[in-house]
Amino acid sequence: MDRADSSLELSCKSIEEKLEIPVLRLQLPLIENGSLVGVTDILTMEKVMYDRSKDKQITRVGITEKSDPILWEEVKRTRTQLVDILSTFDDVLADLVISSESFDAVTTADIIKAVHQVTLKQPLMDSVILYLPSPNQRNKHFTSFDENLCARAFKVRHDKQKGPLTFFRIYNGVFNKSQRIYSIQQEKAEQTGKLFVAYADDLQEVDSIGNGNIAVVSGLKQVMAGDLVTNSQTAAQRAKNKMLKLSSKKNSEVKEEGVESLFGVGPQIPEPVFFCSIEPPSLAYQTALEQALNELQREDPSLRVTHDSETGQTVLSGMGELHLEIIRDRILKEYKVNADLGPLQIAYWEAPKNKVTDTILVDTKIGNNKQMVNVKLSIIPTNKLVLSGDIMKLDKSPDAASNIANIFPKHLLAIRQGIEVGVTHGPKIGCRVVNTEVMLHMFEVGRGTSESVIAAAVTQLVQKLALKTHMYGQPRNVRQTSRQISNFHYRQERHLSAVLVSLIL
Incomplete structure (x- = not known):
């Protein structure tokens, strides 16, 4: 509602048309000079004003017919519509409306109780309570790190000025700038650079970030997406031993399988489904292409780059044709290398x-x-x-x-x-x-x-x-042979580069 082109009417209409359910409007946006300054509470008939200063105080002002007749009529009409819709779903509220012969006699407590009842009757809410975990059933693994840092790298992005930027979700402890961290999956220690807080595309440099927040760190060369990091190898081993000790207890919430998964070799990345060769337009772009592929692999763990010893080609493997096409477009737009992709092949196992x-x-x-x-x-x-x-x-x-x-x-x-x-x-x-x-x-x-x-x-x-x-x-297409020379089988010429074809011929 803070956008200039936002519309509550269109939003409610869209929900009613797509979900085929009535919308209960409990609040209305309060706009002044084209900006959202608060909301109007339909139940209590008050204006809730937000103070955008550092204090961030909330002010409640009652709405009367004398002070603001236009807003009073709108709020009264919306409140009447709310009671009317609720009375069709709640029999107790319907009896109250009939006995009082007026919508104005319905109190705020009656409306809140009716909204509560009709919301709980929805099968979706029942499923949330029955099947989704309670906040008390949260993962207890990260508490074993005590006061030490425990953070998971979930994204890597390369910036032209700042270099590789690694995004961390902090589960425990405090992340400080220029501190030494240890990657449990890579089994390597690294020195971090600057520490940032991300606000969309803007990065604000800070000295430290606490748990429950997202941290952006520069200067890391080994950490990949999915890695779990802590202060040191000693801290990681101490946390693992503590969790294994907890898992050995009867009725423990910490299971041995979960501990091994947490301290395993990294995220469960599916094996590639398709692969193809990739070549630079000329040898002058070879170094730039290798740099692009190395950086893209860090950003996207599902992308695999291997070297085929039989043909000397660089093989690009991914989740599908669209995935590989996106990688090619990124190489062209971000690294200015117009790479050539070979025929797409299925990666059989x-x-x-x-x-x-x-x-x-x-x-x-x-x-x-x-x-x-x-x-x-x-x-x-x-x-x-x-x-x-x-x-x-x-x-x-x-x-x-x-x-x-x-x-x-x-x-x-x-x-x-x-x-x-x-x-x-x-x-x-x-x-x-x-x-x-x-x-x-x-x-x-x-x-x-x-x-x-x-x-x-x-x-x-x-x-x-x-x-x-x-x-x-099942055999791969790339394993088909076109000729046999001295008991050596060569792949079809269309799968080879121009240099290798000339050598074979």
């Missing part, structure tokens, strides 16, 4: 049908260093869609618990990386393996063995397990 377990032992010597790693893994099919980052599971059985507990974090990271690489290309049609979990049963490593050797061994074992299980999937 592969999935296992049965559980397979195997072990790999690597015992070799590279230079003067002995490299030894012994790993036992299982590929387990699941009915649910398992996304990137959730594939590796740890064997919690009594036989494997002691061995798993002694694995160093850097070795676990190498194992996870090896599993991710191993499921990138399936054995049947070369597509990503999904709907599967890879469980780690046993791990042994020799002194001085590098993380790259561990990751390579795990990748080899995962691919070996994939060959043993029965995979199912």
Whole structure:
């Protein structure tokens, strides 16, 4: 109602036509000199005036026929219409109107009671009470951070002057400018820059922002949308231990699954549905295109940019044709690069049908260093869609618990990386393996063995397990071949860049 072109009559008419229900007007806008200065309370027949000064006081002034006859007639007519509409839905109010033979005899308390009754009788309100959670049932996870910061990054935007701007929703603690934060998902600490409060497109710099507010932070290079941040790694571990302790109690509102989800590897981003190649118009725009894709990936986690080692092309993956077209338009408008998109392809997947377990032992010597790693893994099919980052599971059985507990974090990271690489290309049609979990049963490593050797061994074992299980999937169009030279299969020429086609020919 604070807009110059607003109309209460048209708004009420639109609601009545679309929802096919009568509108109860409890207040009317009070306009002076083209500006909204308050409202008129139909029930109490008072003017509620807003003071726009720093005190922000509310003043109530009674409406009388002598002081403002035009407004008095409008309020009286609207109040009569309100009672008339309510009496058709509330029998008690209807009997009161009939017995008094006048709408003026109905008191404010009678109208409030009638509005309360007809509102509660609506099935929608019943559903709100029956099915939606109460404020007392709010998530209790973030209270485990005590006085420490707990904030979730929900948006990343790149500004030409300020650089990357990360938007945070603060759940607990205070966000200060130029403070050091720790990303639980990225497992990295970063120094923040300036702190802003967003007012539409305007950013106002502040020193600190408390919980329950939205903070805009500059200077972050690693934090992505969906990351949970706190003051330090110690604070994150302390909060996790506290929540796990609460989850072990009977009838606790904090569940272990919720704790693992909160401290997991990031938001559940669906796998891409379509993909296509993307190329700059010339080599002069290659650097600008790479910068654009890197920044857009931070802003949109559902966008994937990969490099195809077979063709040397950059592959753009997204949720659909419109999604990829929007990305192309943004690259053109914001980065001035007229990128070329290749033919759109469907991103098919592969999935296992049965559980397979195997072990790999690597015992070799590279230079003067002995490299030894012994790993036992299982590929387990699941009915649910398992996304990137959730594939590796740890064997919690009594036989494997002691061995798993002694694995160093850097070795676990190498194992996870090896599993991710191993499921990138399936054995049947070369597509990503999904709907599967890879469980780690046993791990042994020799002194001085590098993380790259561990990751390579795990990748080899995962691919070996994939060959043993029965995979199912559908072929991608991009896997069609046009010629075979020396047992190497090349993709169709229309899927290749001009440089690669000239090399093949």
